[in-house]
Amino acid sequence: MPPLILLTRLLNLLEMTIKSGDILYFIGLGGIGMSALARWCKHLGAVVYGYDAQPTNLTDELIEEGMLLHFEENTSMIPENVDYVIYTPAIPKNNIELKYFRNRKTPIFKRSEFLSLITEQxxxxxxxxxxxxxxxxxxxxxxxxxxxxxxxxxxxxxxxxxxxxxxxxxxxxxxxxxxxxxxxxxxxxxxxxxxxxxxxxxxxxxxxxxxxxxxxxxxxxxxxxxxxxxxxxxxxxxxxxxxxxxxxxxxxxxxxxxxxxxxxxxxxxxxxxxxxxxxxxxxxxxxxxxxxxxxxxxxxxxxxxxxxxxxxxxxxxxSFKGVERRMDYRVESSDIIYIDDYAHHPEEIKYTIKTIKELYPGKKITGVFQPHLYSRTNDFAKEFANELSKLDEVLLLPIYPAREQPIKGVSSSLIKNKMSNKNCTVSKRNEVIQFLKANKPEILITMGAGDIGTMVQEIETLFLN
CATH class of the missing domain: 3.40.1190.10 (Mur-like, catalytic domain)
Structure with a gap:
């Protein structure tokens, strides 16, 4: 980056303060970290617009709170006179809206830059x-x-x-x-x-x-x-x-x-x-x-x-009640215990399974796992297989790609093929409910950092009805 542009960027960071009426645009607004920043800015009186790839319960809440959000890369839906743009690194570099703001020379901040600015206060x-x-x-x-x-x-x-x-x-x-x-x-x-x-x-x-x-x-x-x-x-x-x-x-x-x-x-x-x-x-x-x-x-x-x-x-x-998707008890009944967790790394899965086995010794434990990222699946397939093999029954969903493009030869089957526990099925998302109806688990744990979280309510409803 040329020195003059870098100096200008640093000055922007040092001098920028959010004022009531400022128009902020978030690219990737529906992310958990981005939405917290957006809520902060809304609290300060800013007008918040943004884009995300798909609607979720969280984006519904943001819209109810008065944020203006759309779900397609469409520059015609961007307001005029945007003061600042904040984007997540999960957004591809060729994102149409990000290119639009760069061409217009609108002040743009990566999420971490924007957060850093806030923390200095x-x-x-x-x-x-x-x-x-x-x-x-x-x-x-x-x-x-x-x-x-x-x-x-x-x-x-x-x-x-x-x-x-x-x-x-x-x-x-x-x-x-x-x-x-x-x-x-x-x-x-x-x-x-x-x-x-x-x-x-x-x-x-x-x-x-x-x-x-x-x-x-x-x-x-x-x-x-x-x-x-x-x-x-x-x-x-x-x-x-x-x-x-x-x-x-x-x-x-x-x-x-x-x-x-x-x-x-x-x-x-x-x-x-x-x-x-x-x-x-x-x-x-x-x-x-x-x-x-x-x-x-x-x-x-x-x-x-x-x-x-x-x-x-x-x-x-x-008095702490915990965090959604962190050892999150969704159903507790005489027939089924259903826990949802964000575990997406072998070490996290290790401790999640260890905890459940300690709490429910002798019970049949079924896990539904959605791998997160092709690169992580490729790097840790053996470790994932070792930890998931400790479950009695495993359902593997397709890899959630997030920011990544597919890697040749990398799929959820890479994990399955390395598992010592052969009671494992690779399944599509739309087959999960039927699988659970047919198998009637005693203890169920859903794990992953992708969009498996959007299935939790449906699974919970299945067991409560």
Whole structure:
């Protein structure tokens, strides 16, 4: 990029503020991260227009909230005098509307650039990691808000306590955001407090290898403000060479934050939490899973750093209702337990299945999984197969491509052919309901980050009727 254009772009970033009446246009408005930003701008008085590829329950809500949204690439539906354009990197580079705005020289910002601009106005807490970002962000935001702190948050899922992916407080001091590793977006943030929950191998379409991923998270740690703190899972790092303060967390460990005396009562984890010298006994975690104990420790560490009492931390944890599509109980009856989860990486699937097996020993567990991205399926087919083979019965849906073009020889059958459990079927989306009617599962888990989420209501209705 020529120096003059780069300088102009930087000045735009530094000087841009959203004012009432500004016209903003979001390309990819229906995405969970983009819609949270759009809701923020609408709250500030902006007029929000946008495009997305298809309608969903979320886009219906955005339209009801007064946003003007369409579902075809059509420049005639774009308003005149758009002040700023925000786009998601999931949008193809040849998107007609994006080209239109570039030709008109309208100020354009990638989502991560726009988010970075907003964060500089607050004491920012950024949650990073290949897994756990949304759960930690949502729990922490709820904990701080319940304790009376002025906090706002952009969340990568719908928080059940607020029925939204945007949590708002007037006159916020703190802003909670997810620091996304895809496209190295996290390197645009300069937080006061940061969490790194995990650094597993992923996004190998962006990163050269696992070391490249870990180096990027280390670089993110270097961006923490001078008087800030990094909170990290003990299993990731090392971060010794970072100049900021550091806190680690783990289960049953001599770390800055730990959980001990772990018990399962009526399907809920009960734990004792210790953060530095603060002991918080008999805390009931509403969302199951050992990984959610780890998420709770990260959130509790933030609560400690922001001055919350043990009672505040405990109350926030115990009143947290979870996030849609994160160990999300949809049906609980004597005939069927149906759980929906966003798991789309082998490590996430591993912990989801482990949790369900712990909670329902001896029960037949059926999984419906939609692989996300051709590249991820190709990179981790063996790992997906190993984890899915732990289920009693598996239904594999076609790969959800998102931003990608097909890769020759890569399909859901690549996973099936590597599975040791041969009770696996590759099926079309429109065959799922018939499969479930015929097989009558005891425990059902749907997993994936694609549009499998749009099927959840139909599956839920099947079992409730």
């Amino acid at each position: 607050f004491r920012t807490i950024a949650i990073a990691g290949t897994h756990g970002k949304t759960s930690i962000t949502a729990l922490t935001a709820h904990m701080l808000k319940s304790a009376g702190l002025n906090v706002s948050a952009f969340v990568g899922g719908i928080c059940r306590n607020y029925n939204s992916n945007l949590i708002l407080s007037e006159n916020s001091n703190y802003l909670l955001v997810e620091a996304d590793e895809y496209d190295r977006s996290l390197l645009k943030l300069n937080p006061l407090i940061a969490v790194i929950s995990s650094t597993d191998e992923d996004h190998l379409d962006i990163y050269n290898d696992h070391n490249d991923i870990k180096s990027t998270f280390f670089e993110f740690g270097q961006r923490i403000k001078e008087n800030g703190t990094l909170i990290h899972n003990l299993s990731v790092g090392p971060f010794d060479k970072l100049s900021c303060e550091k806190m680690s967390y783990a289960v049953n460990s001599d770390t800055n934050a730990t959980a001990t005396n772990i018990k399962i009562k009526n399907g809920k984890y009960h734990i004792d939490i210790k953060v530095e010298g603060l002991l918080i006994p008999e805390v009931r975690i509403q969302v199951p899973g050992i990984h959610n104990i780890m998420n709770t420790l990260a959130a509790s560490s933030i609560g400690y750093l922001t001055g919350l009492s043990g009672d505040d931390i405990k109350s926030g944890i115990e």
